[in-house]
Amino acid sequence: MTELDATAAHFVEAGVALLIAHPQKILERGLRIEDVVHEADSSTATFFRKFNTKSDFLTTVVEHLSRTPLPADVRDTVRTQMTNSGASIRAAVSALVAHYFPAIVDQKSTTATLLDHVFRGPASAALAGGYRLRDDALLDAFEALFDPEGGAFRRPFTARSFAVTVNALVDGFRIRSQVDPASVSADVMSDAVLAFLGAVVDTSGHHQHLDDVVGDVGGVPVEERPMPRDPRAAIVTAARDEFGKRGYFMTRMDDVADIAGVPRAACKTLFPTKPSVIVAALQSRVDRLRESVADDQLLGLDELTILQNHMLRCAQLAADELEFMDALLVAVAHDTYGEPEGLISIKEKLNLPAIIAPVIARGQDSGVFRTSFGPVDLAAGITNTLLMRCFTRRQNSPQDNATFVGELLLDGLGTH
Numbered sequence: 001m002t003e004l005d006a007t008a009a010h011f012v013e014a015g016v017a018l019l020i021a022h023p024q025k026i027l028e029r030g031l032r033i034e035d036v037v038h039e040a041d042s043s044t045a046t047f048f049r050k051f052n053t054k055s056d057f058l059t060t061v062v063e064h065l066s067r068t069p070l071p072a073d074v075r076d077t078v079r080t081q082m083t084n085s086g087a088s089i090r091a092a093v094s095a096l097v098a099h100y101f102p103a104i105v106d107q108k109s110t111t112a113t114l115l116d117h118v119f120r121g122p123a124s125a126a127l128a129g130g131y132r133l134r135d136d137a138l139l140d141a142f143e144a145l146f147d148p149e150g151g152a153f154r155r156p157f158t159a160r161s162f163a164v165t166v167n168a169l170v171d172g173f174r175i176r177s178q179v180d181p182a183s184v185s186a187d188v189m190s191d192a193v194l195a196f197l198g199a200v201v202d203t204s205g206h207h208q209h210l211d212d213v214v215g216d217v218g219g220v221p222v223e224e225r226p227m228p229r230d231p232r233a234a235i236v237t238a239a240r241d242e243f244g245k246r247g248y249f250m251t252r253m254d255d256v257a258d259i260a261g262v263p264r265a266a267c268k269t270l271f272p273t274k275p276s277v278i279v280a281a282l283q284s285r286v287d288r289l290r291e292s293v294a295d296d297q298l299l300g301l302d303e304l305t306i307l308q309n310h311m312l313r314c315a316q317l318a319a320d321e322l323e324f325m326d327a328l329l330v331a332v333a334h335d336t337y338g339e340p341e342g343l344i345s346i347k348e349k350l351n352l353p354a355i356i357a358p359v360i361a362r363g364q365d366s367g368v369f370r371t372s373f374g375p376v377d378l379a380a381g382i383t384n385t386l387l388m389r390c391f392t393r394r395q396n397s398p399q400d401n402a403t404f405v406g407e408l409l410l411d412g413l414g415t416h
Contacts, residue, residue: 004060007042008050014039015061020111031058063126065116074137078144089145090194096141097190104170105177105184114175135163151201155245162200166193227262232270232280234260239277244323248274248330275331275346281324282350285317290355303363308406310356311386315398318390329387352387353379382409 004012014036019026033054037044051057078096085091103109120127139159142151153162169192177184228234238260242251253274257267271277292313296306318325331346357379363369369378386405393401 004064005050007046008060009064011036011040011042011047011050011057012061012064015057016065016112019061019065019115020108023111023115031061033057062116062119065112065119074140075144078141079147082145089197092145093194093197094187094190097193098186101186101189104174104189105181107178110174110178131164131167134167135160138163138166146201154200154202157200165200166196169193169196227266228260231260231262231266235262235267235271236277236281239274240281240323243327248327251327253277274327278324278328278331279345279349282317282321282328285321286350286352286355289313289317289352293355293359297359303359303366303368304410306359307356307363307382307410308402310359311382311406312398312402314352314383314386315390315402318387318401319394319398322394325387326391329391353383355379356382385409 015031018031018035018039033044033047036057037047040047047057051060078092081092081095082089085095117127139162142159142162145151153159157165170189173184173189173192235256238256239251242256242259251274253267253271254264256277257264260267262270271280289310293306293310296309301309328346328350353376357375360369360378361375364371364375373381382405385408386402389401389405390398396404
């Protein structure tokens with residue numbers, strides 16, 4: 001941003017004041033130099049000693065339209081208020097909103113901000129940077145507010161999306177206050193912020209999802225919903241959504257049943273455990289992998305090509321069935337004593353390494369692959385490395401992930 005001396009700054013302040021005070025006149029005849037000079041109680045000669053052209057002046061005015069400084073020492077301010085409020089988050093938030101409310105709804109600063117958005121345009125790096133600073137200040141306030149409580153965000157909210165939402169809420173109140181000031185008060189704003197905090201922030205340590213606190217609002221009671229015609233498919237669909245939102249361990253089959261509209265007892269009959277749902281969701285895809293490898297062998301493809309084809313299909317499966325493949329990885333990798341039968345079912349029915357172990361064995365017999373390790377261990381190593389690559393490089397295409405692991409494990413690191 002252009003740094004100005006006192007005289008130039010005075011002209012710019014005069015230009016901003018005219019824009020704010022007389023927007024319709026500016027729209028009609030433009031921001032005239034003579035009006036700026038008059039507003040600044042100066043002279044045209046002095047004006048042009050500071051600005052070479054009117055265009056230079058207008059550029060500087062736009063740069064200096066909205067320069068509302070952020071509160072200094074946000075953390076200290078919030079901590080002090082928490083102390084004064086007896087560690088009551090409600091009282092502290094209400095006091096903080098009341099303190100900053102006059103500045104938030106100030107007519108001149110709000111109009112300047114709106115003009116700033118209009119004149120700079122949506123691609124303004126300066127505006128984007130300003131929002132990031134506001135987000136950071138809000139997160140500092142959050143940490144100071146919830147430091148004793150250890151608050152965490154309920155998924156799908158993150159620190160950044162939380163800050164963006166609260167700042168958007170404040171912006172909405174600012175704009176509404178200019179045309180309907182009677183409807184916007186410090187109490188209304190603090191109530192809104194507190195309601196949002198109550199929904200999004202979890203201080204229980206249960207790592208809840210937002211649906212845990214607002215999911216029943218406006219919902220249709222489960223008892224009033226008819227049983228789906230295909231309850232098995234409905235449960236699998238609901239489980240996919242829950243695994244994606246909550247992860248494997250936080251997903252509860254009772255919740256899955258309720259979302260699917262299937263009585264809990266019926267759900268337990270069809271799927272006694274979470275692993276049984278994973279098997280149902282992935283069984284047909286794994287069977288197709290097995291059939292594809294068998295077809296490649298019938299077509300006479302060599303073992304190396306068969307493995308490369310299989311790795312690409314596995315990578316595609318990981319991308320297509322992201323939620324269930326994530327759950328599969330967690331279920332197998334962790335020791336879940338409560339579901340031994342379910343884990344046995346997973347290992348038997350979704351045994352991906354077993355699909356290619358015979359291919360590797362034939363390649364070893366023909367001298368294509370090394371015999372340093374057994375085919376089962378090699379098949380497990382290839383499969384696990386590929387899946388880990390897919391899970392940690394989700395932004396990559398299945399082709400890229402399969403190619404990377406194939407070149408690494410099948411071709412080796414040598415240059416020959």
